[in-house]
Amino acid sequence: MSMEYTTLKQISRDKDNSKLKVRVLRMWDAINIANNHDLISLDMILVDKEGTLIHASIRKNLAQSFRPQLNEGSIYTITNFLVEENKGNYRPVHNQLKILFNSTTSVSKLNGFDHSIPQSKFEFADYGTIASRCYDNTYLTAIEEIKTRGRPTKMRNIQMLLEENKSIRTTLWGNTTQQIDDDFYKTNKGPFILIVTSTIVKSFRGEYQLSSTFATKLYVNLDIPEVAEIRNKYTTMNITVKDILPKELPKPQDEELGLHNKKTVAEIKNLEWNSNTKDLLVTCNAKIININNKYGWYYVACLICKTKVKQVKGALWCERCKNQPKFAVPSYRIQVQVQDETGSTTFILFDKGAERIISKTAKELAEMQEEIFKLDGNTIPKEIQKIIGNEYLFQLHLDEYNLKYGKENYTVSKILEIEISHEQNDSCKVEEHQDTMEEIVKKSRKDKYIASPKTEIGQTSVERPERIPLQMLQKRQKSAKQNPAKKKKN
Incomplete structure (x- = not known):
């Protein structure tokens, strides 16, 4: 009497007598690039009649013996295989388990058409x-x-x-x-x-x-x-x-090299507003001497429009999209104090420029430094602290906020990183990083970080809900519902 087929949802690490009927959807070689492109394993995506997907792998010492038996698109019965927990990175499908072939694994191809098993199956991502x-x-x-x-x-x-x-x-x-x-x-x-x-x-x-x-x-x-x-x-x-088409790199122009409308810090602070000049681009060569972390080094942004999300009635809300964002992640807003030979002032860095000189995204740092929420509001990740003391050529976008009202929070639209040779001070390597004007305008002047925020009792300044990563925020909200705080007795 033949064994009944086990579905992929029914397999487990403890069950060793399963018999699968599956289609091989995709098959590829996993290669170790660091070791002369050595074969690691022969890997597959399998699907059963219920549409369940699973990753199957054959180690390199067995790959050549199984390879001739397997073809993409064909249906097989598979027995005597191992089931292990899928703990590794680069998982091709969402399944907590993984199938591993061994020397006793049996593979038999089933001929004929069987439309009960999907011929294709994908987990699409928006x-x-x-x-x-x-x-x-x-x-x-x-x-x-x-x-x-x-x-x-x-x-x-x-x-x-x-x-x-x-x-x-x-x-x-x-x-x-x-x-x-x-x-x-x-x-x-x-x-x-x-x-x-x-x-x-x-x-x-x-x-x-x-x-x-x-x-x-x-x-x-x-x-x-x-x-x-x-x-x-x-x-x-x-x-x-x-x-x-491949683009020919044009010869750098004066504006790209930061030589156009170049100003010192003192000259920028003394610029006068007139009705004909509502926006102005200038460049300034200055050194970062400090980071003002009063309002934190990031905000939580809607992934669709990059606008800061707010917490409204216990849920995140994007005012620009007029809905609750499906995803929200930390984005840089770093307030740095800069200085040149004429004085000092404040520049604001956003994602695109900050990422290039810090070499990590705000999302990465926030997730790496979850313990930051246990510290005080002056804590800045060491990756960000490394930019202190470095000299850059900044391109600044000045508007009425700066020119008419004299506010010194200048938005950085582009960063030209300068590496000055100690042997020849006039030789430098320039690399351009920029934030688009559209995103900067959305994030700067109407950003409530400019005003002094209200901190709730029991919260440190870095724990304001709008700056907590979405996953952490949801985790805290869930925990609060499950474990409501007890009222203190007077």
Whole structure:
């Protein structure tokens, strides 16, 4: 009498007599780049009739014996396998368990068609999910939709438009670049809906980007309901697939080198406002001598619009989006005191500039330094403290707030990092970092950090709800509901 099939939801570490009936959706080699591209394992995504996904792995010493027996898209019965807890990073699917083949594992291919097991299955991520996984390598990410493509090289960039009308760049590396067929776009009208699996999320100059891995697979206009829905949405739109051409780097202009409208600190403070000049860009060469942490070094921002979220009736609220944000993360707002030979003043740094000179995102630092909430309000992460004493060429965006009312909180729109040679003081290396004007205007002058905030009894200045990372805030709110504080007796 044959064994009944076990579903993937039914397997466990304690159950050793399971018999699976699954389809191999995707298969790839896990490679150790640091060790001469040595094979680590042969890996797969399996799916059963219930649509449950699981990651299966075959160690390199057994990979060659199993490889000829396995093909993507085919259905197999699998017995005598190990089940272990999935603790590692770069997980291609959401499943707390993982299947591991051993020398006694039996694999038998089932011939014929079986439509009860899905031929494809994905865990799609929206823009908010992508942003929340920035530099978090626990799970790999799958996204869909393509609008433009890059040239076929060892590295290929693809600019993609997500359903939220958010654009994101995906970088394909190595053999993954060959999965894009240029002729397909030349001979077909489109629109072209691209599914990209198993990517990692990074941030460059404040913009989220995706990068391929050895597990990445690309599917163009796959015949599934999710793709059909998006194709119908864009069929009536005139969308052209075009090359992302390499750009020639122009010779730096005076403005880019910070020589345009250059001012000393004293000159900036003495600038006079007139009705014809409401906004002004100037550059200033100054040294960071201190960090004012009175209002903290970050705020919690809506991932969609980057505006600071507020706490309203126990929930986070984005005034710009007029809703409760699905995701919110810490974003830099660092108030630094700078000085040159003429005096000192205050500059405000935001994400894009701050990330480049600190080399970590505000989200990373906030998560790394959860203990900061147990300390006093003057605590600044050591990664941020390292910028004290460094000299930079700042580009500043001045407006009525500065020019008309004389406020000295000057918004930094661009940072030109200067490394001065001790042997030749006039030789320097300049690297440009910038915040877009649109985001700066949203974050600076109407930001309530300018006013003295009200601190509730029992809270330190760094524990204000609007600056606590979303996950921590939700955890605290849940704990407060489960363990309500007892009223003190008089």
